[in-house]
Amino acid sequence: MPGVFRFTFGPWNIHEGQDPFGPAVRDRVEFSRKLGLYKGLGFDGVQFHDDDAVPEMNDLSPAQIVSQAKAVKAVLDGHGLAAEFVAPRLWEDPRTIDGGFTSNDPACRQYARERFRRCIDIADALGTDLIVLWLAREGTYIREAKDSAWAVDQIVETLNEMLTYHPRIRVAIEPKPNEPMDHTYIPTTGHAIALAQRTVAPERIGVNIESAHAILAGLDPSDEMGFALSFGKLWSVHLNDQNGPKFDQDKSFGSVDLRRAFNQVRILDRHGYGRKGESVGLDVKAMRTQKAGAATRHLSNSRTMFLRLLEISRALDEAAVQSLIAERDYEALDLLIMQALTGR
Numbered sequence: 455m456p457g458v459f460r461f462t463f464g465p466w467n468i469h470e471g472q473d474p475f476g477p478a479v480r481d482r483v484e485f486s487r488k489l490g491l492y493k494g495l496g497f498d499g500v501q502f503h504d505d506d507a508v509p510e511m512n513d514l515s516p517a518q519i520v521s522q523a524k525a526v527k528a529v530l531d532g533h534g535l536a537a538e539f540v541a542p543r544l545w546e547d548p549r550t551i552d553g554g555f556t557s558n559d560p561a562c563r564q565y566a567r568e569r570f571r572r573c574i575d576i577a578d579a580l581g582t583d584l585i586v587l588w589l590a591r592e593g594t595y596i597r598e599a600k601d602s603a604w605a606v607d608q609i610v611e612t613l614n615e616m617l618t619y620h621p622r623i624r625v626a627i628e629p630k631p632n633e634p635m636d637h638t639y640i641p642t643t644g645h646a647i648a649l650a651q652r653t654v655a656p657e658r659i660g661v662n663i664e665s666a667h668a669i670l671a672g673l674d675p676s677d678e679m680g681f682a683l684s685f686g687k688l689w690s691v692h693l694n695d696q697n698g699p700k701f702d703q704d705k706s707f708g709s710v711d712l713r714r715a716f717n718q719v720r721i722l723d724r725h726g727y728g729r730k731g732e733s734v735g736l737d738v739k740a741m742r743t744q745k746a747g748a749a750t751r752h753l754s755n756s757r758t759m760f761l762r763l764l765e766i767s768r769a770l771d772e773a774a775v776q777s778l779i780a781e782r783d784y785e786a787l788d789l790l791i792m793q794a795l796t797g798r
């Protein structure tokens with residue numbers, strides 16, 4: 455069964471252009487204005503950080519948080535948009551300097567768990583059962599700073615607490631090997647899926663695979679996706695592109711390596727991705743040099759490339775592909791794919 459594709463992005467993907475070396479270069483676009491841009495760009499769903507939905511949530515009571523999130527849900531409904539997931543933003547607060555769940559300070563660990571619970575409440579109010587968990591600072595700059603076995607146990611215990619806190623919530627871990635940390639504890643899809651097995655509800659832990667994160671780990675994103683698909687655990691994707699192992703670039707999908715992008719589209723399509731309600735998230739950022747007026751083009755361009763590569767994948771002569779595979783003539787198969795990608 456072929457895939458069914460609906461597209462999502464997060465408000466952080468319309469970005470002011472600041473980087474670690476320089477300030478914003480574009481005006482801030484208000485969240486309410488961003489919501490008005492989704493449909494025109496070809497997107498049907500919104501990915502949230504908890505405080506994208508409820509800013510300053512640390513200053514609010516749990517009841518106030520839920521009521522603000524419900525108000526956001528009404529605005530989403532008005533735009534015909536759905537919330538795909540909510541992710542706890544656990545990397546900006548002073549209490550998460552040394553990580554959240556794996557901080558060496560018990561009071562900081564407590565804060566991180568509390569924040570996770572509030573994030574789950576927000577997801578509930580926005581009408582989604584999916585939480586994405588990017589373990590941003592759950593790692594170290596130097597190995598001696600934390601005990602890595604203890605750290606993994608802390609993550610398992612936290613997940614157990616959350617799975618118990620809400621009986622239906624599902625958590626898609628978004629693995630990333632580094633940045634901001636030197637090393638992060640759950641760096642790959644395999645780690646995330648192994649971790650799931652240690653929780654009280656393994657069937658409610660899956661993954662969100664980001665192309666760039668897999669590339670940073672030296673892995674092929676489409677094979678990572680295939681691994682997760684084989685386990686029935688691919689619940690979201692963050693498609694983008696990345697020029698080698700350096701900082702996380704969030705480049706437009708397909709803009710570095712078209713064939714690598716093609717293979718991501720192909721594996722998703724061949725395994726009916728989207729038929730259980732999964733979305734195609736595009737975690738892309740406009741270049742810092744981009745002028746404000748067109749700083750949403752990276753989103754529509756990424757979607758356009760996805761759909762173009764989907765067309766190419768579906769138009770391949772499958773009989774020819776199968777016969778080349780049977781003959782083990784991979785040189786001819788290589789050429790067939792390159793010809794398809796170059797339009798001849």
Ligand code: XLS
Pocket residue numbers: 541586588628630664692702737
């Ligand atoms: C950062 C991540 C982040 C997550 C959501 O590298 O991609 O944006 O997708 O928390």
Ligand code: MG
Pocket residue numbers: 628664692737
């Ligand atoms: Mg991401």
